[in-house]
Amino acid sequence: xxxxxxxxxxxxxxxxxxxxxxxxxxxxxxxxxxxxxxxxxxxxxxxxxxxxxxxxxxxxxxxxxxxxxxxxxxxxxxxxxxxxxxxxxxxxxxxxxxxxxxxxxxxxxxxxxxxxxxxxxxxxxxxxxxxxxxxxxxxxxxxxxxxxxxxxxxxx
DNA sequence: GCCAACGTTGGC
DNA sequence: GCCAACGTTGGC
Numbered sequence: 001x002x003x004x005x006x007x008x009x010x011x012x013x014x015x016x017x018x019x020x021x022x023x024x025x026x027x028x029x030x031x032x033x034x035x036x037x038x039x040x041x042x043x044x045x046x047x048x049x050x051x052x053x054x055x056x057x058x059x060x061x062x063x064x065x066x067x068x069x070x071x072x073x074x075x076x077x078x079x080x081x082x083x084x085x086x087x088x089x090x091x092x093x094x095x096x097x098x099x100x101x102x103x104x105x106x107x108x109x110x111x112x113x114x115x116x117x118x119x120x121x122x123x124x125x126x127x128x129x130x131x132x133x134x135x136x137x138x139x140x141x142x143x144x145x146x147x148x149x150x151x152x153x154x155x156x
Numbered sequence: 157g158c159c160a161a162c163g164t165t166g167g168c
Numbered sequence: 169g170c171c172a173a174c175g176t177t178g179g180c
């Protein structure tokens with residue numbers, strides 16, 4: 001089992017938007033980066049725990065706990081010619097972009113980016129790395145445990 | 157809206 | 169396969 005952090009812009013799809021969906025689950029559409037795609041395709045498995053993160057907003061940070069809810073499958077938005085996620089180089093026969101379903105388990109208090117950076121124990125988190133632009137990053141087990149136990153006060 | 161960082165594209 | 173130009177991400 002692997003741990004993940006997945007970024008979503010709340011103006012596009014917030015954690016509340018997902019909680020309002022049937023089964024509190026959403027297809028994680030719109031990933032157009034090969035490394036992030038490969039994480040979904042090669043490493044993500046149903047049940048993997050996920051930090052739900054709000055990005056490109058006034059207070060970026062972790063806002064909830066979620067889990068991977070499917071294996072990877074083609075992202076329909078790549079086939080929609082009028083959509084902003086359309087990829088003319090992709091085809092149904094050889095889909096270029098994949099996604100997984102993500103199910104929100106609960107909201108948490110907001111753990112801001114500033115708070116994450118303030119803890120030396122988290123200094124090597126991939127999402128905090130200078131210049132990181134990946135919308136999906138692996139989370140080391142010790143980082144997951146630290147955030148859940150020390151920052152959220154959840155029983156381990 | 158700025159801009160650092162870095163991924164992608166395409167000419168050679 | 170190199171690398172300059174360009175595009176995108178995302179915090180600030």
